[in-house]
Amino acid sequence: MSTVNSLTAEDLGSAAQRERRKRILDATISLATQGGFDAVQMRAVAEQADVALGTLYRYFPSKIHLLVSALGREFERVEAALRDKPLPGDDPADRVIYVLKKTTRGMQGDPHLTEALTRAFMFADASVQNEIHTVGMLLTSMLTRAMHPGRTDLTSDDVAIARVLGDVWLSALVGWVTGRSSAEEVSEQIEVAVRLLLR
Amino acid sequence: MSTVNSLTAEDLGSAAQRERRKRILDATISLATQGGFDAVQMRAVAEQADVALGTLYRYFPSKIHLLVSALGREFERVEAALRDKPLPGDDPADRVIYVLKKTTRGMQGDPHLTEALTRAFMFADASVQNEIHTVGMLLTSMLTRAMHPGRTDLTSDDVAIARVLGDVWLSALVGWVTGRSSAEEVSEQIEVAVRLLLR
């Protein structure tokens, strides 16, 4: 494999290494929360994580890898939190709207963090494929579960709809992050897309 | 107005200035075509456009402004080319697919250029609002025209659908640019979205 990858938690043998990785991601989230994309400076991350710059680059080969990995970890938390409880809402549309809006509200509560993670996600190129794929799968599976809780045999249309909804949600988020649309507009865009797609 | 803006063609009084602006955008497109986002280096653009670096920054306050402005100019060309001829296809779905696929094919013929412009569009923040807005309007109007040629009274659903389609198209393009999906997958994503939305 010639792709440059971030070291995942499983790759790391020793507890000290997992601990280092965690400190790095914590520092990333902390800096991103305070000042957004620009505040996540590699030297600052290294210092706050108490790690040398070279070590940081050994764990994450670029700032983008670092931020997308952090996004992945956050998304896993969200997905895990949603996985267990049953979702409110009587039909797929209601449940999907619930999930997307709840997630959106969560992100809007942390504008800087959201800005940093979204920008990174959008700027990522092919070398970040793995990390991106992780996030994409989590998003799709959150949406399909909301559409059909507990169902394992999804039609290709189900998956296609989930994908389109994911696209719309991401675009809306980018619009919000970049100051082009308000929180209400994001909400509305999601509702409209859901209404158009889930009947 | 406190926003930092690119100088638009209309702002520029003298012919020499319009000429400079054109040279800058030409150089941008040329470099982007050869080597993509990374190859569009501000010093290189300035040199190729035969303009001082400071002047380049006076015309376009950042690399992102520069690239999004270039995207706007390219989009205007495409939109103008489509505006006049009648579109093939008997129903809205066929015509929308025609427009999106034709545009997509055009962009895929110039992978580096597409990569550069798409990355810039996705990375743009609030300070690029105006330039982004131009592009967004062109895209929406291309799509609504494809849906209902010649119609002026569009329903809010028409606009909403066009917007969702635009989102899907952009996401698909980002996926392609970043090596996550193939040209066929982009095609397919578009068709699926159109099929789901236009009935």
Next chain:
DNA sequence: CGACGAAGTGAAACGTGTTCCTATTATGTC
């Protein structure tokens, strides 16, 4: 024509992502 302000030039300098190199420290093996 001459003066004055705006626009353009050229080059230096700064900030931050990234790379590289050497010395030091952990880690695992016999």
Next chain:
DNA sequence: GACATAATAGGAACACGTTTCACTTCGTCG
């Protein structure tokens, strides 16, 4: 415990976007 290997620290150096500044050129007005 001694050694080989890998991982980390520490820091210099490089690349490119961006800023700054002193100077020159251009266009316009009196």
